[in-house]
Amino acid sequence: MIAEAMSSALAGTDWVVFGSLAALAGCLALDETAAAQTWLSQPLPAALLAGAVAGDPALGLAVGLPLQLALTMNLPVGQTITGDVSGAAVAVVGAAAVGGSRPGWPIAPHDASLTGWLVLGAALLSLAGHPLVQAERRLHLVWMLQGHRTLRDGRLGRVDAIHGRCLAAGFLRGTLFAGAALLLVTTVWLPLHAMLPPVAGAAMAWLPWLAGALGLGAVAERYGALRHWRWVIGGLACGWLAGVVA
Amino acid sequence: MSRPGSPAAGAAIPHLPGRLRLRVFLRLLVLQASWNHQRMQNLGLLVSLMPWLSDRPRDAERDRLFCRRYYEFFNTNPYLAGYVVGGLLRLEQEREGQGGLPRGQAQVFRDSLARALASLGDQLFWLGLRPATLLLAAVLALLAGSAAPWPLAVLAVVVVGFQFAWRWRSLGRGYVAGYDIVELLGDRRWHRAITLGKRATLFLGAALAGLLLREAATGSVRTGAPAAVAVAALAACMAVPVAARRRWAGEFIVLTAAAAAVVLAFALGTEGS
Numbered sequence: 001m002i003a004e005a006m007s008s009a010l011a012g013t014d015w016v017v018f019g020s021l022a023a024l025a026g027c028l029a030l031d032e033t034a035a036a037q038t039w040l041s042q043p044l045p046a047a048l049l050a051g052a053v054a055g056d057p058a059l060g061l062a063v064g065l066p067l068q069l070a071l072t073m074n075l076p077v078g079q080t081i082t083g084d085v086s087g088a089a090v091a092v093v094g095a096a097a098v099g100g101s102r103p104g105w106p107i108a109p110h111d112a113s114l115t116g117w118l119v120l121g122a123a124l125l126s127l128a129g130h131p132l133v134q135a136e137r138r139l140h141l142v143w144m145l146q147g148h149r150t151l152r153d154g155r156l157g158r159v160d161a162i163h164g165r166c167l168a169a170g171f172l173r174g175t176l177f178a179g180a181a182l183l184l185v186t187t188v189w190l191p192l193h194a195m196l197p198p199v200a201g202a203a204m205a206w207l208p209w210l211a212g213a214l215g216l217g218a219v220a221e222r223y224g225a226l227r228h229w230r231w232v233i234g235g236l237a238c239g240w241l242a243g244v245v246a
Numbered sequence: 247m248s249r250p251g252s253p254a255a256g257a258a259i260p261h262l263p264g265r266l267r268l269r270v271f272l273r274l275l276v277l278q279a280s281w282n283h284q285r286m287q288n289l290g291l292l293v294s295l296m297p298w299l300s301d302r303p304r305d306a307e308r309d310r311l312f313c314r315r316y317y318e319f320f321n322t323n324p325y326l327a328g329y330v331v332g333g334l335l336r337l338e339q340e341r342e343g344q345g346g347l348p349r350g351q352a353q354v355f356r357d358s359l360a361r362a363l364a365s366l367g368d369q370l371f372w373l374g375l376r377p378a379t380l381l382l383a384a385v386l387a388l389l390a391g392s393a394a395p396w397p398l399a400v401l402a403v404v405v406v407g408f409q410f411a412w413r414w415r416s417l418g419r420g421y422v423a424g425y426d427i428v429e430l431l432g433d434r435r436w437h438r439a440i441t442l443g444k445r446a447t448l449f450l451g452a453a454l455a456g457l458l459l460r461e462a463a464t465g466s467v468r469t470g471a472p473a474a475v476a477v478a479a480l481a482a483c484m485a486v487p488v489a490a491r492r493r494w495a496g497e498f499i500v501l502t503a504a505a506a507a508v509v510l511a512f513a514l515g516t517e518g519s
Contacts, residue, residue: 034279037324038406039376044383045402048395057395065387069454070503071496072377075368083497112469116507123500141282144289151317154310156296163293166280203504203511205469209476210510211503212458213483218499219377219451221487223444235449239385239456246389 006187013186014098020053021094022179028086029174033076034167041086043122044068050090054097063093063118066208070123070215073222084129087174088122091181092189099190116207117193125181136173140166262335262421269297271414274331277324286321291356294331298338308346312338315352322360323367328413330359332420333427340424355425362431370436374443379405381450388457455484471514479510 028049031041039045044064051060071085096118101111143162150158196204225232262270277290292313299312322330334347334356341347383401387394420427461467462476469476483506487494494502 030279033281035276036409037278038402038409039379040402040406042376042380044380044387045398048398052395058392061387061394065384067496067500068380068384070499072380072451073493074496075372083495085496116504119500120504123497127497137282140280141284144280144282144285147289147317151310151314154306154308154313156300156309156313159289159292159313160296163276163280163289166289167276170279199511200508202469202514203507206467206479206507206510207500207503209458209462209467209480210483210506211500213455213480214487214499214503214506215496216451216455216458217484217487218493218496219381219447220455220484221491222373222493223448223451225448225452225488228445228448231445231448232452235452236456236459238449239453239458240460241456242385242389242453243457243460246391 009099009187009191010183017054017098018094018179018182021050021090021182022175024049024053025087025090025178026171026173026175028090029084029177030167030170032084032086034170037076042068043071043085043089046086047089047093050093051097054094056097059097059101060093062115063096063122064089066115066119066212066215067122068215069212070119072215073218083126084133084174084177085122085126087129087178087181088125090178091125091185092118092122094178095182095185095190099186101190112205112208113196113201114193114204116204117189117196119208119211120204121185121189125185128181129177132173132177136169139169259422260336260339260424262332262418266297266301267414267417267421270294270331270335271328271417273297274324274327274413274417277327285317285319287324287327288317288320291320291327291331292316294327295334295338298335302342311346311349315347315349316356318353320356320360322364323371325371325409325412326363326367326416327360328416328418329363329420329423329427329430330356332417332422333359333424336421336424359427359431366431366436366440369440370443374440374447378443378446378450381447381454384454385450385457388454469511469514471510475514 028041028046030036031038040049044061044067047060047064047067048057049060051057051064054060067085067089074085096114101114143165147159147162150156193204220232273294273296277287277294280289280293281287282289295312295316299309302308316334334352337347337352337355379401383398386397386401390397419430423430458480459477462480463473465473465476467473467476467480471479483503
C-alpha cells in the first residue's frame with residue numbers, strides 16, 4: 001500500500017528536473033563551507049535558485065523568505081553549523097514546484113498553509129542533515145591524517161588529491177541528501193499536508209509570519225536593539241512607509 | 247603618508263606574478279574544502295601555497311620541510327585568508343635559497359595574523375555584511391513582489407563580484423606588505439566598516455519588521471484572525487528573543503514558531519482561519 005502511494009506520488013515526475021535540483025544542492029553544499037562561500041547557499045538565494053530550476057521562482061521566494069528571516073543569525077563559524085539548510089530548501093521548493101503546488105506568502109498569495117508546511121519541512125530536513133555534515137568532517141580528518149605520509153616523502157600530489165577528494169565528498173553529500181529529501185518530500189511530506197486537521201492547517205498559515213518575526217527578534221537581540229533604539233525606530237518607520245508606497 | 251600595509255615611498259614594490267597569483271587565488275576559494283575538527287584549514291592553506299612550490303625545480307627534502315611548516319593547525323576567516331597567504335608567499339620568496347623560512351618564524355607570523363584576521367573577518371563578514379546583504383535581499387523580495395528575482399539577481403552579482411575582488415586584492419596586498427601586514431590590522435577603517443555593517447543589519451531588520459507589521463495591519467496575514475491580533479502576535483514574537491536574551495539556531499526558531507502557531511490557532515479557533 002505504501003509502495004502504491006509512493007508510486008502514485010512519483011507518477012509523472014520529471015527526473016531531469018529532479019537530477020538538476022540534486023546537482024544544484026551539491027553545488028550549494030560546497031558553497032556553504034568548502035568552496036567560495038558566496039552566500040548563494042543561504043535559504044533565500046538557494047530557494048530562489050531551486051524555484052528557477054524547477055520553473056517557478058515565485059514559489060522559491062515564498063518559501064525562502066520566511067526561512068531566511070528565521071535563519072539569518074545562523075553563523076557559519078567553526079563548529080556551530082546546525083544543519084544542511086541549502087539542501088533542505090532546494091528539496092522542499094523543488095518537490096513542491098515539480099508537484100505543481102502553489103504555496104504563497106506575501107509575494108504570491110495562494111495557499112499560505114502550504115507555505116508554512118514547507119518551511120517546517122525545510123527546518124526539520126536541515127536538522128536531519130546535521131549528522132551528515134559532521135560525518136563528512138570526520139572523514140576529512142581521517143583523510144587529512146593520511147596526508148602525514150607527505151611529511152616524510154615530500155610527495156605534493158598526495159595532498160592535492162586528498163583536498164580534491166574532500167571537495168568531491170562535499171558535493172556528493174549535498175547531492176545525495178537533496179535527492180533523498182526530494183523523494184521524501186514528494187512522497188510523504190506533501191501528501192501529509194492534505195491530511196492535516198483544520199487547526200493544524202490554520203497553524204501552518206501562521207507559521208511563516210511567526211518564524212519571520214522571531215527571526216527578526218533574534219537579529220534585534222544580537223545587535224543590541226535596546227542600546228541602538230534610534231536605528232530600530234528609524235528602520236521600523238522606513239519599513240512601514242516603504243510598505244505604504246509599494 | 248603611506249597607507250598601512252603599503253611599502254615605504256621610494257622602495258621597489260614587489261609583485262606576485264599574475265599567473266601564480268591567479269592559481270593561488272583559485273585555490274584560496276576552496277581553502278575550507280578539507281575543513282576538519284582537529285587542524286581546521288591546515289590542508290587548505292598548504293594547497294593554496296603549493297603553486298609557488300610547484301613553480302620551482304623538484305627537491306623532495308625542501309618540499310617535505312615546506313609541507314611540515316604548513317601542516318599544523320590553521321584557522322582564519324576565508325575572506326581575509328589572502329592576507330596571510332600573500333604574506334607567507336612573500337616571506338618564502340625572501341628566504342628562498344637560504345634553507346627556506348624557519349618553521350618557528352612561519353608559525354608565529356601565520357598564527358598571530360590568522361587569529362587577528364579571524365576575529366576581524368567574523369565581525370565584518372559574518373556579523374556585518376552577510377546579514378545586512380541578506381536582509382536587504384529580503385526587503386527587495388517583499389517590495390518587488392513577483393518581479394523580485396531580477397533585483398535579487400543584480401544584488402547577487404554585485405555581492406559575489408565584491409567578494410571575489412576583495413579576495414584578489416587581499417592576496418596582492420598581503421604579498422606586497424610581507425611582515426608589514428601587521429600594520430594593516432591597526433587601520434581604523436576596519437572598525438568603522440564593522441560598526442556600519444552592524445548598524446545596517448539592525449536598520450534593515452527593523453525595516454523588515456515595519457514591513458511585516460504593516461502587512462499584518464492591512465490584513466495580509468491570511469489566517470482569518472483580526473488584524474489587531476495579527477499585529478500583536480507578530481510584535482510579541484519580535485520581542486521574545488530580545489526579552490529572553492537567548493540565541494537559538496534558526497531551525498529551532500522555526501520549530502518554536504510552529505508550536506506558537508498551533509497554540510494561536512487553538513486559541514482563536516479554526517472557524518476564523
